[in-house]
Amino acid sequence: MRLSLYIGLKWVALGLWSIFVVAPFLWALTTSFKSDNGVTQGATYIPWLEYEPTLEGWATLFRDPAQGGIEIQEPYLASVLVTAASTFIALVLGTLAAYGLSRFSFRAGPMKNSDISFFFISQRVMPPAVLAIPYFLLLQNTALLDTYIGIVMVYTTMLLPIVVWVMVDFFNTVPIELDEAAMIDGCNPMQTFFRIVLPNCGPGLVVATLLCIIFSWSEFFFAMTLSFSNVQLLPPTVVILNSNKMPWWSLSASALASVLPLIIVAFFLERYLSRGRLARAFK
Amino acid sequence: MAQITIDKIEKRFSVTKALSAIDLTVRDREFVVLVGPSGSGKSTLLRIIAGLDFPSEGTIAIDGKPMMGVAPKDRDVAMVFQSHALYPHMTVYDNLAFNLRIRGIAREQIDVKVKEVAARLEIIELLKRRPHQMSGGQRQRVAIGRALVRDPRVFLFDEPLSNLDAELRARLRTEIKRLHRELQRTSVYVTHDQIEAMTLADRVVVLRGGRIEQVGAPDELYARPANIFVGGFIGSPAMNLVPANGADGSLALDGGERFAASTPVRGPLIAGMRPEDLMVVPVGTAGSFHARVNLTEPTGADTLLLCSIGAKLDLCVRVSRHMRAVEGDVLTLRPRDGSLHLFDIESGQRLN
Numbered sequence A: 001m002r003l004s005l006y007i008g009l010k011w012v013a014l015g016l017w018s019i020f021v022v023a024p025f026l027w028a029l030t031t032s033f034k035s036d037n038g039v040t041q042g043a044t045y046i047p048w049l050e051y052e053p054t055l056e057g058w059a060t061l062f063r064d065p066a067q068g069g070i071e072i073q074e075p076y077l078a079s080v081l082v083t084a085a086s087t088f089i090a091l092v093l094g095t096l097a098a099y100g101l102s103r104f105s106f107r108a109g110p111m112k113n114s115d116i117s118f119f120f121i122s123q124r125v126m127p128p129a130v131l132a133i134p135y136f137l138l139l140q141n142t143a144l145l146d147t148y149i150g151i152v153m154v155y156t157t158m159l160l161p162i163v164v165w166v167m168v169d170f171f172n173t174v175p176i177e178l179d180e181a182a183m184i185d186g187c188n189p190m191q192t193f194f195r196i197v198l199p200n201c202g203p204g205l206v207v208a209t210l211l212c213i214i215f216s217w218s219e220f221f222f223a224m225t226l227s228f229s230n231v232q233l234l235p236p237t238v239v240i241l242n243s244n245k246m247p248w249w250s251l252s253a254s255a256l257a258s259v260l261p262l263i264i265v266a267f268f269l270e271r272y273l274s275r276g277r278l279a280r281a282f283k
Numbered sequence B: 001m002a003q004i005t006i007d008k009i010e011k012r013f014s015v016t017k018a019l020s021a022i023d024l025t026v027r028d029r030e031f032v033v034l035v036g037p038s039g040s041g042k043s044t045l046l047r048i049i050a051g052l053d054f055p056s057e058g059t060i061a062i063d064g065k066p067m068m069g070v071a072p073k074d075r076d077v078a079m080v081f082q083s084h085a086l087y088p089h090m091t092v093y094d095n096l097a098f099n100l101r102i103r104g105i106a107r108e109q110i111d112v113k114v115k116e117v118a119a120r121l122e123i124i125e126l127l128k129r130r131p132h133q134m135s136g137g138q139r140q141r142v143a144i145g146r147a148l149v150r151d152p153r154v155f156l157f158d159e160p161l162s163n164l165d166a167e168l169r170a171r172l173r174t175e176i177k178r179l180h181r182e183l184q185r186t187s188v189y190v191t192h193d194q195i196e197a198m199t200l201a202d203r204v205v206v207l208r209g210g211r212i213e214q215v216g217a218p219d220e221l222y223a224r225p226a227n228i229f230v231g232g233f234i235g236s237p238a239m240n241l242v243p244a245n246g247a248d249g250s251l252a253l254d255g256g257e258r259f260a261a262s263t264p265v266r267g268p269l270i271a272g273m274r275p276e277d278l279m280v281v282p283v284g285t286a287g288s289f290h291a292r293v294n295l296t297e298p299t300g301a302d303t304l305l306l307c308s309i310g311a312k313l314d315l316c317v318r319v320s321r322h323m324r325a326v327e328g329d330v331l332t333l334r335p336r337d338g339s340l341h342l343f344d345i346e347s348g349q350r351l352n
Ligand SMILES: Nc1ncnc2c1ncn2[C@@H]1O[C@H](COP(=O)(O)OP(=O)(O)OP(=O)(O)O)[C@@H](O)[C@H]1O
Pocket: B013, B014, B016, B017, B018, B036, B037, B038, B039, B040, B041, B042, B043, B044, B045, B192
């Protein structure tokens, strides 16, 4: 009796939470298929029954701005490029740094390994607003303001702590005896890293990649302040659309289009993560 | 050919001194076992030989070639770890083949070698498995196989059997011994287990607190321990170490018993008597003393009698299971001729 009550409560709680999470999404999804009539009739959710679906909202994404389309394709590509580049660089640098922190003892003044790791992650504690002006001046003085190189550099700095933090944790789960066995087996440090340690940290790489993509794809503050005309990224573009007199359906379609990559990434990576390889690996 | 020369090695970890003044030569084809209590520096010494750690002082050489600055991969040593340290993401086959691949051996040769070793260790049917799909004993077998495929100059073992149950440990112990007989490779083997030490070793090195207490063949260590520590450490059940007083031609044990024995010194000393060296003899036999049985522990072939002399002293006596003794019996005991070990009470060094 008490058990069924507990299960019931659990479902109620989960249900409420799902509504909270899914409702805005659903709202955007239905709106993106509506036209003038559909939107002004209030909240309707069931296509064909409650409103007549149209593809007009989505079509505007692909139409030339001169013919009533919206300017989203270029920022989209720019965001893909910046996200891919900064994620890749952050993964390479951060993974190597994390391996070093996990396997060797360092001393920087009074700081030891754990302090250095903490120093890395502490970079994320600062709100971006604090960094925006220094970054602005830095990029301006090096003529990197509003360039891909500049923004990728800033993004990489932003992502590095995450990668280091995640990967140090994963590397620490790989017993040091594996490195030692590899070295005795004839590996140099690089071979040890790439052939023995890294392959056992696949899930860590997946987590780090996922976080990097999420953070850099949806980053708004630096995109807004450090790039304006030459480089236009997606998040500020969508927000600016919002303030223009843009029809709701186009807006909804562009918003959904901008989260689409994250959904795809999450879907694939989640499947990989849930295979539970990690737990079995080091028995 | 592989002779390991360890010369005045010292190892410090910030404050702790893990090894001091280690001098040891492991001869070609010799099987040397390092034993000692936990923290005595066995693994550290092994890791220094492997090149995974570096001595703070002193040098080590293999075949006369100094190993200073030589990476583990260039030392031509193979090591079996206590935790097996198999690569979890590889099959058994790949685990065995990995070190040959890294060294650029041709694929066909690798295949031949891996199959040969797998056959020898009876792990052919496991070749396609991953480490997590095997039992502890199978994993340890593969770990040994990984060392074997290399055909290295030196084998290093760090407690390879300590995670296994007793029966499996005994089986693999025999197998390691057989492998050494066949392959005749210089080996250094670390263990806690005295039976492993006694059965495998050509020579045993007893370590305590980072120092070598004694080096010798197993029976030598057993028959003539150089000091109290080795006497108490080697042998199970442990040697009885009894405070005593030496006088002309006799020994007075703490607890009031006195018996005739030849002793090189007068005054306080420690008398060591192995449980199996104490014989039960008729009352009145020359050189005998009395002890009261407190507890009997049958172990199968033998029975252990835990006795006391006077109020406090505990004495373990090993007798055949045919001897019937019950609690409260008073036994007349005499140490077997030449089996008495006498140690200095201050330094702990052997006196006779
Ligand atoms: N990396 C290290 N840093 C600091 N101290 C260490 C390190 N490795 C070993 N020690 C210390 O050196 C001493 C010897 O350690 P070692 O591992 O060689 O002992 P051992 O004889 O192998 O013990 P066990 O039987 O428990 O494996 C110990 O006091 C240990 O605490």
